[in-house]
Amino acid sequence: MANISPCAFVNGEKIWSAEEGKNHFSLSKTVPIRTIYLFPEFSELAIQTDISGKADISSTVTRDLIFPQQIGYALYDDNNELKEIVYAPDKLQFNKDFKNPMNLSLDHLKHNTQYTVYPIIQHQEQEYLANPAKTFKIDLNIMTGNTTDISTDVAVCHGRIFPIENISGITYGICYGTAAPLSTENGKLIEATADEDGNFKAMLSGLKENTSYYYCAYMQTGDSFYYGETKTFQTEKEDKNDNTDDGNNTNVTQGEAIDLGLSVKWASHNIGASKPEEAGGLYGWGDPTGTHLEHGWNSSQPYYTDDRDLLQTIYGGLNAPDNITKTSRDIAHVKWGGEWRMPTKTEWEELMTKCKWEYISLSDQKIFGAKVTGPNGNSIFLPATGIRESGPNIVVQTDQQFYWTSNRYINTDDEPDYWAHIAFCSRWQPILSSACRFMGCGVRPVMDK
Template sequence: MKQIFLKTTFAILSAIIFYGCSQEPYDWSQEKPTVIEVAETTFPIVEKNSFTAETHIESSGKKIKEVKYCLYDFTWETIENKKGVPIKNKEGYYTCEFTNLAFSTTYHIEVIVYSSSSEEPVYSSVITVTTANDYVLKTGDAKNITHTSANISGEFYSETVSPSDINLGVIYSENEDLKGLIYTSNSTSIDGNSFTVELTELKIATKYFYCTYIEQSDGNIFYGDKKDFTTSIPNGTVDLGLSVLWAECNLGANSPEETGNYYAWGELNPKDTYTFDSYLYCNDGLSYDMDWWNYSYWEGLGTYGINIQLTNEYDAAKAQLGDFWGIPSINYVNELIENCDMELTTFKGINGIKFTSKKNGNSIFLPAAGYKDDEPSKATKSTIIEQGTNGYYWSGTGSSNSASDAMSLKLYDGNSEQKREIRYKGLTIRPIYYTFLNNPQ
């Protein structure tokens, strides 16, 4: 008798421990885990301004406390929340009707199920439905795509509504679900049943999602089908997946292997000699043998750590190539170094370094162009020093340690580093295209 009692007690304790630690609630009455699942949601009635949803919910164990229907518009803004009503003689079926809707409009419906033992929902399911319509709204392909603009076409047909009585336009965003930052643009021209929208001030090399829309006088908005396009990049640039685009070749060159021109820091044009005397921003009479590092000898650009990128007076790349172009700051130079693999190579007979992006695999070639220094103690006139061996490229950032120096990118032995150079020297420039002009680094 005692053994039977102990065995029974052990079995009960084992059951409590097993089911108490189970991941699923347990229905003791039917001896199986609780299951609540939305098997299917259908729309038996869909009209121009309303629809009826019908949901079949499979459950066992815990009872269903409530079924809620949440209605969202195309951009996921909440419109209305309603309780589902059980359908008589159809166990596990619930229904809900939404009215005063816009015709030919896509809505999102979230079905949320609550059990009798929890305040939190135990299941939710999302579906979409589009109301009926008495018109046709089509979204056309993007055309005339540039790096900052695109033209979107659309078509609108209706027996009851004239295009002149409504607003036609395009909604577009970088987000595929058209959530978050959304832009709208009204049509620029209407020709019969066709209309065109010009999108401007777009980001370079960026994918946009868009759809056409109409807005009636009563404020109702209806959307067409969704499409996408990607803006291009300017000619002569390479997208390395970085915050700016890099030029294919040096300033003054026509192909990647060409050296291009040499520039003293802050000067807009190349010249014959690169010395203290020939430098525009150096006091007369200063020589290499003097204490040329003294701040007082340098004019205009003598401020420590000054940045000249995107300035009309001192940025040679901007002066020669136009707006959005510029000499890179040292931060962009470092971004290039940190995000690219470097390879010492020869391209069309010219030594240099190939920078291959770790982000997208695109690459640029920087020739080992050397530098010019015509001070008598350094070299003879017109001699290019270290050409074919090393490369020196100006940045737009002055040195924070010396008024006489500016920061540069040095190429050597398949490597690169930032380096201070005296400003009068002639170095090459590899321009960049600022994709975010309002926030240069």
């Protein structure tokens, strides 16, 4: 493909005669007519881009031509590689018959890539680039959204990235911190995954109570970072006198630490209960608020979602640690404070193997559970809890207990980031099993000796 400038072919007088039906020059008679050219001339290109990755190119074309020609635009990337050619639907010969300006569109352009557009002419089965050329770039947009689900130490921040079809190879999410302006030096980054419209969210955990935070959506391409508008939110203040568990409408009463003669002391009752025989609340694993009901179990039930990244974010985090005990994701530590925490898988194993288990029924209260007696003779009571499988629906099995451990279930053959270990107890014997993290199970806290 040759790179040319428009050039004149004939510039002067010319006459036409019809002798024998042929056109020729006459030396005896001349008639002044318009100038006719071989190639057209193009005005300066006007380029309008939008967020969909589209560029509208416009130019006014002048000159009458000897031969009809196909004209359009050629697109080159920043490596000078031809990416696309678009031609006008009609050929140009006489300017009065051509629709001006020549408006054509280029689609599916990548963000942050410099492109160059040339007018192009197809003449005698060859293609020629013409002047003037023009460079442009389509910027990817990142937008900061609102904040939801704010508590004393958790908040969910929203954002949007678009055009969504141009984000291949881009890292994006939420940047947050306690000082502005935000950057990678003074802010923390949480990566996110967008839906088909470019909307995304990130859960911020481990926040300080009653504290103002700045946040913004960010994206990273190569070594460069781009930020959306900076916004603020404030975490809630913990009410030391509030004994209400919003997720279960029961009193939050710290249990007594019972020494069973094991490596840790066990609480006398469950989270969300006020005495040993109460089952307490059913919570998702890694949900420190105890309020989330989102699930991926049954699409006919309320709070269903098939967004597994969202479920992992809510329940333990996208990159949840193997053990959440005494972290900001530990509901026992968050609700009761102090040294209270969720028991580990190993500590549940110790309770199962070193203690005597008796399944009893408190007939006066119609409550079934296990009396667990330690090596030193002290005991605790583990009431049947049932399990919440989907949304607010509870599958109550009166003779079974489902209690979370603090350990994520790691099994590369079966969605390792989607499950956690549970202690499952029935009339026969207690065992360790696993459950989806969004399911609701009971929590019996422990503390170190």
